[in-house]
Amino acid sequence: MSMIHNADNRSFKPWSDKQVTRMAATAISRREAVQRTLLGAAGLVLGHHVNLRALAATPSPKARAKSVIQIWMWGGPSHLDTWDPKPEAGSDYCGPLDKPIATNVDGVRISELMPLLAKQADKYSIIRSMTHGVNGHETAAYMVQTARAQGGRDVFPSVGAVVSLFKGYQAGYKGLVPPYIVLTEPQGRFSEAGFMGARYKPFATGGDPRQTPFAVEGIVAQGITEQRQRGRRDLLHKLNTLEQALPNDPQLAASDQCEKQAYDLMLGDGGKVFDLAQEKDEVRERYGRTTFGQSCLVARRLVERGVPYITINYKGGWDTHKQNFQVMRQRLPEMDKAMSSLLQDLSEHGLLDNTIVWWSGEFGRTPKVLWEAPWNGGRGHHGQVFSAVVAGGGFKGGHVVGTSDAKGQEVKERPVYPCDLVGSMYELLGIDPEAKLPHPQGLTIRAVPSATDGVTMGGKLKEIV
Numbered sequence: 514m515s516m517i518h519n520a521d522n523r524s525f526k527p528w529s530d531k532q533v534t535r536m537a538a539t540a541i542s543r544r545e546a547v548q549r550t551l552l553g554a555a556g557l558v559l560g561h562h563v564n565l566r567a568l569a570a571t572p573s574p575k576a577r578a579k580s581v582i583q584i585w586m587w588g589g590p591s592h593l594d595t596w597d598p599k600p601e602a603g604s605d606y607c608g609p610l611d612k613p614i615a616t617n618v619d620g621v622r623i624s625e626l627m628p629l630l631a632k633q634a635d636k637y638s639i640i641r642s643m644t645h646g647v648n649g650h651e652t653a654a655y656m657v658q659t660a661r662a663q664g665g666r667d668v669f670p671s672v673g674a675v676v677s678l679f680k681g682y683q684a685g686y687k688g689l690v691p692p693y694i695v696l697t698e699p700q701g702r703f704s705e706a707g708f709m710g711a712r713y714k715p716f717a718t719g720g721d722p723r724q725t726p727f728a729v730e731g732i733v734a735q736g737i738t739e740q741r742q743r744g745r746r747d748l749l750h751k752l753n754t755l756e757q758a759l760p761n762d763p764q765l766a767a768s769d770q771c772e773k774q775a776y777d778l779m780l781g782d783g784g785k786v787f788d789l790a791q792e793k794d795e796v797r798e799r800y801g802r803t804t805f806g807q808s809c810l811v812a813r814r815l816v817e818r819g820v821p822y823i824t825i826n827y828k829g830g831w832d833t834h835k836q837n838f839q840v841m842r843q844r845l846p847e848m849d850k851a852m853s854s855l856l857q858d859l860s861e862h863g864l865l866d867n868t869i870v871w872w873s874g875e876f877g878r879t880p881k882v883l884w885e886a887p888w889n890g891g892r893g894h895h896g897q898v899f900s901a902v903v904a905g906g907g908f909k910g911g912h913v914v915g916t917s918d919a920k921g922q923e924v925k926e927r928p929v930y931p932c933d934l935v936g937s938m939y940e941l942l943g944i945d946p947e948a949k950l951p952h953p954q955g956l957t958i959r960a961v962p963s964a965t966d967g968v969t970m971g972g973k974l975k976e977i978v
Contacts, residue, residue, distance in 0.1 A: 642915025
């Protein structure tokens, strides 16, 4: 029984002037480079054709979500210091964070360092019984983000890659920005696209949205004006005698289309989605002038323009082997401000009903505090039980699913495995679990694994879907 508290390819970088001049001698190699790097951004399939109609399956009648914002807490934040506080366990477990606060949902308490999120608990649900039992960063991250166990012949695609297939390319997504965006650095510990190939890798923006302009890799160049970019493009075409000599060549035509879409991204409406100068100062301040805060604001802008999947890769500070509580006091207020603003903003813009917000790391932290040197109040890796949060897109708010034991060491009720959560998100996105993923050898691979695939599962989240 579950415990439920119910409340009523990289884009190419801008060329230097010298590189533009050299283009006359190396037109084919440059064009091929642009072609390869823009497979994801431009949405062209050159050399890897997939019959997307053959992959389609009947969507779930519960389908409501159009986009996902994944808040990826790389390193694994402590569940006891965030969503599952245990003050009754004593100081050896809760440490100095022993005063959890009430939320606007009766009976639900969260960390004292998240007062703004406490006021919005009716918008999200907390899963306090996530589990997979893996304590290695890479393996645990792979399991949480693919819903598959590591090992075997295939490297499976992440949730973002699967969503970019079914809600992006297959659904006829026509946005100038790619259907799978990472703010700001790639996750790097596994191949997000897996066997599906480079087309389904995310476009990692690079840069820092705190800065003006936000120097998105290959789209916005620091210190280079739009006029200068257009001048470079004109010079490139004047020097490109090969294109003039072979005006009807199909490969050059395809490459020209890649280039056109790239410049549309750089100089047209596509690049404007990343321009936070278009937002009011008070909105930017509300999110917080931090990389994470401004990334959350960019994510809202991307959802407004129909981008199906956005990952905010919140790196740094969550792998708290040492001085856990000092890090929590620094990081959690920043996260609280930005995430609460994101939920509020999505709601005010009428976007929360069709946008899933998914907060999770790859695991939690050991409940018993390591007070001795060299840890000095640190916590280790803990995959036996940890917390995740979901909001919007059809997920009910104001609930708690599952429980951990009195000290947060093991699942007490209703274990939830990565496959359960991912399968529930796919259901709300209208992705049929029986739908087939494009495999290079033509193997039949379901979007959602089943027990016959050797995946442990406890069942979809019917409590909140």
